Amino acid sequence: MNNLLWIALGGGLGAMARYGLSGILPSTLIPYSIFGINISGSFLIGIVMTLAMEYGWLGERGRLFIAVGVLGGYTTFSTYMLGVHQLLTQGAPLAGIGYALGSLILGMAACWAGVIGTRILVQARLNAAGNTDVEEIDTTEGES
Template structure:
């Protein structure tokens, strides 16, 4: 139960932070460009790197901090941070083929899956 509470609280805060960035982005130039998404993905990726680097020193409570910040807060802020971490881990292991396959398939297949979802939803719910 504690695990779910940590993740849920962090996730809620992360989602609220993402919403605030999206609201602020409405006032930035070039509002048609997805600057809010790019911003949260870059900030989230950097934050995940900082978190994992910090937790590598095995500080007390590291598991709870990883759950709250890594899975919860950054997961709610952006799922791109987890993807970025997994890509870096593959690159560090020199798993070049896996990294290319994972990176390419994640982006391309996610876009295709979203398109499929839109097609299905339009067919199901179009009046």
């Protein structure tokens, strides 16, 4: 249970850091703030895991707090990049490339599915209520 507490504390800090940094650059077609967060998270997990695994620094709780907690809350992209790096450098280049491309393609597909699925569900609710405007949906239905 102690390890979960360290991960949760780190995750909260990482999520707050991501939130705080996500609005630094103006919102454009390309989300530069998020891009920077993802790239910096990848850089940081490379540092943390090298220090932890190759040099024995940080200890288990420190690694869990920083790598799993803080960087996990900051971005899951860092863990994804670490996995790709490990596959590529441990003699599994095809698996590394497959993992990288598969994650990218399936991640985009999941995002599209979420967008389209949400649109379908909202439109169905509008149609059932006889409304045509999203603001007119009764979101209190079923609450007491």
